[in-house]
Amino acid sequence: MEILLGFLISFCLLIISVIKGIFIGYALITCWVVFALISIKKGYTIKEIIKMSYNGGKQSFIVIKILLLIGAVIGVWMASGTIAAIVYYCLEFLTPSLFIFFSFIICCIVSFLIGTSLGSISVVGIPLMIIARSGHVNLNITAGAIIAGVYFGDRCSPMSSSAALVANLTKTNIFTNMKNMIYSSIVPFSLSLFFYYILSISQPLRNMNSNLSNEISGTFNIAFITLFPAIIILILSLFKVKLYFSASISIIIASIFALVFQQHNLLDIIKFIILGFQTSPHSPLHNVLKGGGIVSMLQPCLVMFVSCSLSGIFKELNIFNSFKKVITNKNLTKHKLFSVISIVSIMTAAFGCNQTISSVMTNEIMKDSYKNIGKYRFALDLENSGIIIAALIPWNISALVPTTTLNVSAIKYIPYAFYLYMLPIIYFIYLRYSNKFLKIRLNRHTLS
Numbered sequence: 052m053e054i055l056l057g058f059l060i061s062f063c064l065l066i067i068s069v070i071k072g073i074f075i076g077y078a079l080i081t082c083w084v085v086f087a088l089i090s091i092k093k094g095y096t097i098k099e100i101i102k103m104s105y106n107g108g109k110q111s112f113i114v115i116k117i118l119l120l121i122g123a124v125i126g127v128w129m130a131s132g133t134i135a136a137i138v139y140y141c142l143e144f145l146t147p148s149l150f151i152f153f154s155f156i157i158c159c160i161v162s163f164l165i166g167t168s169l170g171s172i173s174v175v176g177i178p179l180m181i182i183a184r185s186g187h188v189n190l191n192i193t194a195g196a197i198i199a200g201v202y203f204g205d206r207c208s209p210m211s212s213s214a215a216l217v218a219n220l221t222k223t224n225i226f227t228n229m230k231n232m233i234y235s236s237i238v239p240f241s242l243s244l245f246f247y248y249i250l251s252i253s254q255p256l257r258n259m260n261s262n263l264s265n266e267i268s269g270t271f272n273i274a275f276i277t278l279f280p281a282i283i284i285l286i287l288s289l290f291k292v293k294l295y296f297s298a299s300i301s302i303i304i305a306s307i308f309a310l311v312f313q314q315h316n317l318l319d320i321i322k323f324i325i326l327g328f329q330t331s332p333h334s335p336l337h338n339v340l341k342g343g344g345i346v347s348m349l350q351p352c353l354v355m356f357v358s359c360s361l362s363g364i365f366k367e368l369n370i371f372n373s374f375k376k377v378i379t380n381k382n383l384t385k386h387k388l389f390s391v392i393s394i395v396s397i398m399t400a401a402f403g404c405n406q407t408i409s410s411v412m413t414n415e416i417m418k419d420s421y422k423n424i425g426k427y428r429f430a431l432d433l434e435n436s437g438i439i440i441a442a443l444i445p446w447n448i449s450a451l452v453p454t455t456t457l458n459v460s461a462i463k464y465i466p467y468a469f470y471l472y473m474l475p476i477i478y479f480i481y482l483r484y485s486n487k488f489l490k491i492r493l494n495r496h497t498l499s
Contacts, residue, residue, distance in 0.1 A: 057082075061085060061402065065401065065446055076353045076357060080357055083357055086361060090368065103363045103366070105360070107360050107364065107366065110363075117294055118348045118351055120299065121452070122345045123345050124343070125456065126326070127280075127302050127309060127320065127328075128173070128301075130306075133280045133281050135277075136275075136277040138263070141179070148251060149252075152250075154179045154196045155244070158197050158201045159203040161174055168201040168442070168449070169453075171205075173456065174281050185339055186257055188255075194453075194463075195468040198442060198468050201453065203470060206236075206439060207434070214434070220414040231430075235478055242477075272314075276308075277312060279308070283300060327344025328340070354451060355404065355448050375416045395437075396433075399437065401446075404447050410433065410438065417433075440475065
């Protein structure tokens with residue numbers, strides 16, 4: 052009873068934080084206190100609670116390192132002129148009347164190539180958002196298209212860490228999973244393209260003339276070589292180099308470019324890496340090209356650590372064991388089983404606040420229920436629920452980092468992230484009515 056009450060209190064706190072615009076970290080710390088008190092009531096000592104919290108929290112250290120690197124990358128890319136150059140060249144080729152449509156496609160392509168949503172947000176998300184701001188396009192629609200696009204590749208790219216994680220958890224072949232994921236995404240992807248096309252017509256880039264290009268070229272020394280810090284991340288990702296290593300190389304190269312091409316001194320570059328970049332208050336780009344820095348990622352890092360600490364308490368208390376037994380004992384049809392795994396994914400993503408933790412917890416809870424369904428069906432259901440749904444929960448790192456990076460509302464992008472919620476909905480309809488309509492043919496040998 053105490054655990055159920057703890058979940059209700061925690062959920063209310065998280066919802067209130069989002070609605071009121073209060074930093075979600077405060078709510079999560081309060082949630083940790085609630086479950087720490089429940090643990091004390093169950094006989095755990097404070098020392099044991101700290102230990103199991105730390106055991107959970109230390110799982111976040113690798114991700115925290117990447118988040119801090121991304122903050123540094125954004126700051127130094129702005130200083131080196133890399134982001135300015137991406138914006139400059141995009142302005143040369145983008146069709147104003149189809150800006151949102153192409154933003155989604157560009158993000159899909161880049162995320163599929165490099166396999167990371169966070170890297171894709173840095174490489175193309177920020178430049179596209181800068182163009183949207185300068186062109187007076189609705190920022191929530193643009194953010195929805197960008198975030199939906201970066202999670203297209205995060206889900207089904209052969210380079211994706213989440214795809215590798217699901218394959219490892221379910222003991223399946225990643226390339227067979229990719230084939231099944233692509234088949235199941237055809238309809239939601241096509242519908243997303245249609246809706247973004249309609250929105251592009253109603254939300255074209257306005258005032259997209261030479262003004263922004265002239266302001267960029269007047270403020271930065273723009274040349275094709277200044278794109279290299281971004282290109283090197285793409286190249287290294289294709290060779291499956293870990294993000295923290297490729298990001299570190301990119302930071303070094305961008306720092307050199309900031310010194311050589313943009314005439315910044317070393318102290319300024321260090322300041323941009325730590326505190327973020329900003330042009331002079333008199334610059335016309337002052338409110339357009341700004342952000343990044345390690346400091347900008349401190350709040351997401353705190354959210355990450357506290358949520359992992361909570362998962363450590365959950366694991367020690369065996370909170371989900373009784374629920375797991377109930378689900379395992381029920382003989383559910385495929386569409387009902389997908390409904391359950393989706394609900395479990397929402398719960399684990401909401402309280403785990405991280406895509407990885409959510410996937411691991413959902414796998415632990417649901418794996419026995421799929422023994423008679425098939426491991427490839429389990430892998431696809433996991434990809435079509437938890438991996439995607441995490442990006443729709445405002446306080447989950449999967450959503451919090453992109454919205455923080457893009458400097459947009461934590462919730463207002465959600466209605467426009469069509470692909471993220473259309474995929475599980477269309478997939479559910481397929482499972483429910485596959486004999487009547489939706490001609491998506493899955494591999495019968497693997498999805499038996």
